[in-house]
Structures are given as C-alpha cells and as structure tokens.
Amino acid sequence: MYRRSSSILTIAAALAFTITVIGGPQRSAEAQKLRNPESPSAESIEEGRRLYARHCASCHGLGGKGDGGMALSGGTPSDLTDDEWDCGETDGEIFTAIRDGVSSDMLAYRDKLSDKQIWHLVNFLRSIGPKPAGKDR
Numbered sequence: 001m002y003r004r005s006s007s008i009l010t011i012a013a014a015l016a017f018t019i020t021v022i023g024g025p026q027r028s029a030e031a032q033k034l035r036n037p038e039s040p041s042a043e044s045i046e047e048g049r050r051l052y053a054r055h056c057a058s059c060h061g062l063g064g065k066g067d068g069g070m071a072l073s074g075g076t077p078s079d080l081t082d083d084e085w086d087c088g089e090t091d092g093e094i095f096t097a098i099r100d101g102v103s104s105d106m107l108a109y110r111d112k113l114s115d116k117q118i119w120h121l122v123n124f125l126r127s128i129g130p131k132p133a134g135k136d137r
C-alpha cells in the first residue's frame with residue numbers, strides 16, 4: 001500500500017515537471033489563477049476592439065492574424081486567432097502577457113492601459129480566437 005501510493009506520487013511529480021518544462025518558463029501559476037472580472041458582454045468586446053485597433057493592430061493586424069507589419073525589434077507578432085498561446089491560454093495568462101509584456105517587441109501595457117481595459121482586450125481576443133481548452137469552441 002505504502003509503496004503503491006509513493007510510486008503514484010513519483011509519477012505525479014514527473015508529470016508535473018514535464019508539464020512545467022513543456023509549458024515554458026513564462027507560464028506562472030499566479031497568472032493562471034487570475035479570474036477575468038469583466039463579463040464578455042457586447043460592450044466589453046466592442047471596447048476591446050476599439051483599444052485593439054489603436055494599440056495592437058499595427059503589429060498583430062486588424063484581424064489578429066499577426067500581419068500588421070510592424071515589430072520594433074524584428075520579432076514576429078503572434079497570430080492571436082489560433083489556439084497556440086506561447087504565454088499560456090487562460091484569460092489570466094493573456095492578461096498578464098499584455099500587462100507585463102513579453103519581450104522588446106511585445107512591450108508591457110501596464111502604464112498605458114488600466115487593468116479594466118486589458119480585460120476588455122482579453123474579451124475581444126476571445127471573440128476572434130478559440131475558447132480556452134475544455135470550454136465550447
């Protein structure tokens with residue numbers, strides 16, 4: 001009994017390690033725990049769309065395909081409509097990527113946008129991209 005549960009623990013630990021490594025260093029448990037306080041209403045999505053056109057479309061493209069053409073340091077702006085999220089696919093992780101930035105191309109927006117505005121952006125991105133894993137697509 002003891003041996004069995006300890007081997008299950010070993011497997012669980014190995015799995016957790018693997019997931020952490022595959023997920024990459026940018027994923028944080030703290031970001032994953034953040035809950036989106038803005039419901040994805042038509043108003044919120046519209047506000048997100050407006051902010052996106054102004055702040056994000058130059059790089060990520062108006063439709064979010066990553067084809068806006070501009071990237072400061074030669075990076076490739078992510079396609080925000082596919083289901084690949086290098087920085088994590090939960091609302092909280094997308095929020096954190098926008099707020100804290102990712103690189104010298106994808107800068108932090110915490111001084112330019114309020115938290116509320118960033119959540120509107122997350123709701124807009126959800127409206128043009130796939131839903132988080134496990135929810136209806």
Ligand code: HEC
Pocket residue numbers: 052055056057058059060070071072075076077078084085086087088094097098102103104105106107109121
């Ligand atoms: C100067 C160009 C530029 C602007 C402006 C920009 N981004 Fe980015 N963004 C990038 C690049 C390039 C990446 C890919 C990561 C990297 O290499 O830096 C990225 C990555 C991201 C990611 C992570 C995608 C993933 O797969 O995990 C999100 C989310 C994102 N951007 C959202 C936004 C939002 C929202 C705005 C506007 C508030 C914005 N970006 C403005 C260039 C930009």
